[in-house]
Amino acid sequence: MGTSSCCRGSAQAWVAHVALTRHRGDQPGRGIDPPHRSPAPASESTGRSPGSVGRLRPEDKGYLAQVGDLEATDTRDPMLNYGVVVDCGSSGSRVFVYFWPPHNGNPHDLLDIKQMRDHSSQPVVKKIKPGISVVAATPEQATSYMRPLLRFAAAHVPAQKHKETPLYILCTAGMRLLPERQQAAILEDLVRHVPLEFDFLFSETHAEVISGKQEGVYAWIGINFVLGRFDHPDGGDAVVTVAVGAQAEAVVRKRTVGILDMGGASLQIAYEVPGASTFPSPQQEEAAKSLLAEFNLGCDVQHSAHVYRVYVSTFLGFGGNFARQRYEDALLNHSQAQHSLQGQPAGLTADVPMLDPCLPVGLADTVERGGRQLHLRGHGAWQACTQRLHPLLAHPGTNSSQASLAGMYQAPIDFGNSEFYGFSEFFYCTEDVLRLGGRYHTPTFARAAQDYCSQSWAVLTQRFQDGLYSSHADQHRVKYQCFKSAWMYQVLHQGFHFPLDYPSLRTAQLVYDREVQWTLGAILYKTPSLPLR
Ligand SMILES: Nc1nc2c(ncn2[C@@H]2O[C@H](COP(=O)(O)OP(=O)(O)OP(=O)(O)O)[C@@H](O)[C@H]2O)c(=O)[nH]1
The missing domain is CATH 3.30.420.150 (Exopolyphosphatase. Domain 2)
Structure with a gap:
């Protein structure tokens, strides 16, 4: 992030004052041209491959600054701060490591948080599958589940920085779907055992199941921060x-x-x-x-x-995955209803499968739920598939x-x-x-x-x-x-x-060659004053 006239007349930095008011009911490609902060009009760029979509344009004023963004993080620089966020999603967990130089004290500048890059200039991120809910029945294994991600982060953040590096383990929908008792047992195992093995700044409040609303706000903050939309407008910017x-x-x-x-x-x-x-x-x-x-x-x-x-x-x-499950549940129920009416509907045996417009032609699939089986065969009819999905918008x-x-x-x-x-x-x-x-x-x-x-x-x-x-x-x-x-x-x-x-x-x-995930917004939101201490 470059400079901006975000704040005037105050001695404090922009990010020190993120205050999210939660109302009642509370419970981010490859793709974007680099700066200078104004992406090309939507009609200009259509990416075709991960590499080609985010092109650098030397003529952009911010080109050199952006090249800096792609360099390996200088882990010898004692002034750099680090932060680690683990996103525990329904399909897998990923760890992201961020870093930022000290704030320069200029109230007009934003704090410059970036994703860490390793010696080969690759972003420091590691993903594992399946999601953490795999240990729902054995919460005492939560720390073992998390270990590969934390070891990875620990190997990248300089050892002398571990003590001051906040670690957040934030869980999303996969955990939200578990009973509260199981959620609590998983978090408890992490809070108890992670500090025994890792020196990161980590306490009870750093491991939580975040609400969908928080996830949405973090994603919104993350992308607008990267795009520089919290800066004051220059001529030519779209305004409201x-x-x-x-x-x-x-x-x-x-x-x-x-x-x-x-x-x-x-x-x-x-x-x-x-x-x-x-x-x-x-x-x-x-x-x-x-x-x-x-x-x-x-x-x-x-x-x-x-x-x-x-x-x-x-x-x-x-x-996407849960919607597929709900769709399959609906097919199973449909098949059962047909069974009582007709005796032998399609889907009960592999010989007479039920046709599924939402699977590619000829793909054979078997759905199993509660001892029931449904045999499907794709017939790849996209229009018919979209129509079948329509009711799922209304019935969660x-x-x-x-x-x-x-x-x-x-x-x-x-x-x-x-x-x-x-x-x-x-x-x-x-x-x-x-x-x-x-x-x-x-x-x-x-x-x-x-x-x-x-x-x-x-x-x-x-x-x-x-x-x-x-x-x-x-x-x-x-x-x-x-x-x-x-x-x-x-x-x-x-x-x-x-x-x-x-x-x-x-x-x-x-x-702008940064992986934009809600985790970026989360670190912005959660480390408000730390760099200024
Ligand atoms: N191509 C690609 N697919 C991915 C990647 N990460 C996850 N997926 C797949 O995309 C689907 C959705 O995954 P995510 O977007 O990570 O969602 P999640 O965090 O697990 O889910 P929530 O808990 O609902 O937030 C899953 O089927 C993943 O296997 C990725 O980096 N590249």
Whole structure:
């Protein structure tokens, strides 16, 4: 992050004052051109491969600064601070190591937090599968599960810095789905045993199951920080007029970007709501307020120039893998209902499988739940698949506390003056096999997704074996790509009502060559004053 006139007239740094107000109900590619902080208009760049999507342009003013970003982190520099965040997701856990130089004391400069790079200039990140909920029944193994990630981080952060390096272990939807007793037992094992083996700054409050709302806000802070959207506008920046804060004075500032983040189990959307909203009833107003997070990123609480009001909504059960499970449950129930009516419906034996439009042509799959089996055979019909998924937007499952995407209050989005980034499944679904990561163009995506579904499984397997897909694509991706692309499409257009011709959505994983994950927003939020001590 470069300099910015974020704060004026205060001796404190911007990030020291992140204060997230949690309302009642509380419980980020490869892809983006580098600076100078103004990404090319959406129509300019469409990435086709992880490497090509985030190009450096020497003509950019910030080129040299960005090259610095890609260098190996100088671990001999005693002034650098480090922070470690473990993201425990439903499908796996990953550790990210961040670092930042001391704040220079200039109130106009942002704190410069970056992802650490190793001797080969590779980002310091390690991922393991499956998710931490694998130890739900044996919580005493939680620390063993975590050990490879922590050892990896410990090997990268200079030993003399461990004691002052905060470690956060933050769990998302996979853990949220476990009973509280199991969540507590896992966290307790970590809190008790991690400090015995590792010297990181780590205490009870550093291991938690974060709410979907927090996850959404962290993702929103992370991407807007990387894009420099908290800076004051220069000529040429897209701006919005905002009325927030106690005085509700209108300010003109840089337009922030919204985020769509679909994990394995949950889905988040977050975007700034610049104007005051009106509601038809006090009840609706109350419900809507629980979906608004207001926080001050300014230099002091009196400063309202950097008060942000962000709509953030989370949907447990709407992540790509969980949605597939809910879909399969529906197929099983359907098959059972047919059974009682007809005697021998399709799906009970491998000889007479049930046809699944959401699997590629000819792929045979068997679903097992509670002793019941359902034999499926793909017939790759993308349109039919999207139609089948439509009811899943409304019915989150048997747990009534889970939100339905269909009935949820959604703050208005100005589709004519907004920009969105889609992370995780939004990126993987568009990039891994379709190679359409970057600018999202509905007809191109729909055509490619449809083509993929209608291919025979034998052809897709061959392509996978020939290494034609992204190096990140695994067999699971190849198998469920048809389903996931249809689900992503439905969530975006039917669930969140993005117009089919919306021009300003990008899917991304790296932005300015930084992996943008919600973990970046979390470290920004959680280490407010540490570097200034
Ligand atoms: N291509 C690719 N796929 C990934 C990567 N990381 C995870 N996936 C897959 O994407 C799906 C969603 O994973 P994530 O986005 O990591 O979600 P999660 O954190 O496990 O899920 P939540 O707990 O809901 O947040 C899973 O099926 C993963 O196997 C990655 O780096 N590249």
